[in-house]
Amino acid sequence: MLGNQDCICALATPQGLGAIGVIRVSGPNSIRQLAGLFSKSLEGKQSHTLHFGHWRTSGGALIDEVLVSIFAEGKSYTGEESLEISCHGSAYIQEQILRSLLENGCRLANPGEFTQRAFLNGKLDLSQAEAVADLIASQTQRAHEIALNQLRGKLSNELRDLREKLIHFASLVELELDFAEEDVEFADRDELKALVNDVLVYVGRLIQSFALGNAIRNGVPVAIVGAPNTGKSTLLNQLLGEDRAIVSDIAGTTRDVIEEMLNIDGISFRLIDTAGIREGAETIEAMGIERSRAKIEQAAIVLCMCDASNPDSLAEVKAWVKELRSRHPSKTVFLLANKVDLVAGTKPSDEMLFISAREGFGIDELRTKLSSAVK
Structure with missing residues (x-):
């Protein structure tokens, strides 16, 4: 136990109106220091017990009916003698209880200070302390x-x-x-x-x-790339189940990177809809393309899309996929042939996944592949 520490307090529940508010207090001799504020004596009481009573100001005015949980030194989250005061969720009540604590020698805790004290007192190691925030x-x-x-x-x-x-x-x-x-x-x-x-x-x-x-923790980054007008934004909207990106027949509509979160089987994916990559783009569109290239470098998974109805598009994207797999062997790269609804007689292929972002064909299989890629 570290010595010469003061008593700290903080609101443990989110600010704002609610049914219950919880205020946490920690520090050496905190129970004795705050004895005059609670209607019952807590000294000598067993650790991990709950006590009903009234909380008052330093002047004796009633603030609220509360439940006080006490934790003995060495048996609390911080390793210090600690209390948790459960009161009604009124912002005024919580403010008055905090004010009474400050008037009796406590100070407001700094961000993360309870966990910091737990680490310094040997209750948590560094990796466990980091895990609390996660x-x-x-x-x-x-x-x-x-x-x-x-x-x-x-x-x-x-x-x-x-x-x-x-x-x-x-x-x-x-x-x-x-x-x-x-x-x-x-x-x-x-x-x-x-x-x-x-x-x-x-x-x-x-x-x-x-x-x-x-x-x-931060979302698996998934870059959706391809030439303009291959259906990248349509795929993003289809995966999300809502319209988050503008869809247009005009090539170059997406001029900046759009990022959205998607949950599949309990895994968070950060979908990145990139600007269509093509040569000879105007200045603003070219800036979006450069940002797209940067996002491709950062992504763990890359979805390379081509237009299944356009043989030239397929050949171009196959070359991209080959280059990506060569330069980044650790990346997972999927080749998606979109607009399969416009092509007759397509056959299943191990090389690529046939989808229709507009009609939803192949989307469930794509979700399964994304989930399997990180398990």
């Missing part, structure tokens, strides 16, 4: 699962195992160096090689899991 911000099932596993120490345990392997490896190397002039082997060479390989595989898996976890 858990609060999670908007999908997968983002929630990743944050929760990290909060429960899954990443911490993996890093601890990696540390132990590295220490073991270092100790064997140091022994060899200490007795370098003697014909003595303290470690089998095959064991050393296996240990190094294990560590490399482990680090590679951590890097891969970080990239995937980061994408899931």
Whole structure:
């Protein structure tokens, strides 16, 4: 426990009108410090107990009927003696309770200070502290699962195992160096090689899991690219189930990058509708095309669209796909042949996915492919 800390307080529930408001208090001797504000004595009470009573101002005026939860030192979120005051959700009531706390020696907590104290007091390690913010911000099932596993120490345990392997490896190397002039082997060479390989595989898996976890938390970036008027904006609207991008028969309508979030099977995808790529575009459209190229570089998944009714379009996009896969082997690239409703006799192909963004044909299969690409 860190010493010489003051008592902090903050509203734990969102500001505004609501049925219930919760105010959190943490700090050494916080129960004794605030004893005059609550109608019942809380000193000596068992940790993790709930107490009904009245909260009053420093002058004794009644503010509200409240429930006070108490947490003993070492048994709270922060590791310090803590209270949580549950009151009615009136903004005025919450303001008056906070005012009474400030008048009795508390101060308003800085952003993230409760979690900071939990970290400093050894209740959370750094990866768990980061997971708290991720858990609060999670908007999908997968983002929630990743944050929760990290909060429960899954990443911490993996890093601890990696540390132990590295220490073991270092100790064997140091022994060899200490007795370098003697014909003595303290470690089998095959064991050393296996240990190094294990560590490399482990680090590679951590890097891969970080990239995937980061994408899931922030939305897997999916760039929709193609020549003008191949149906990119129509596909965006079809996937979202609403009109978010302007659709027109005039080539070059989308002159800037449009980004929207889409949830598929609990995974958040950040769809990026890019300006159609073509040579000889005017200045404003050309700026949009440059932004499109930048987004393609950043995307984890690229949907390359062509017009199935135009053989030249198909040949052009096949060349794009080949180039993308060559330059970025880690990217997932799908070739989509759109406007299949205008072409007779199309046959299923492993090379490309036939869709009709306007009619909705093939969209369910595309959703499945997107979901499978990050699982």
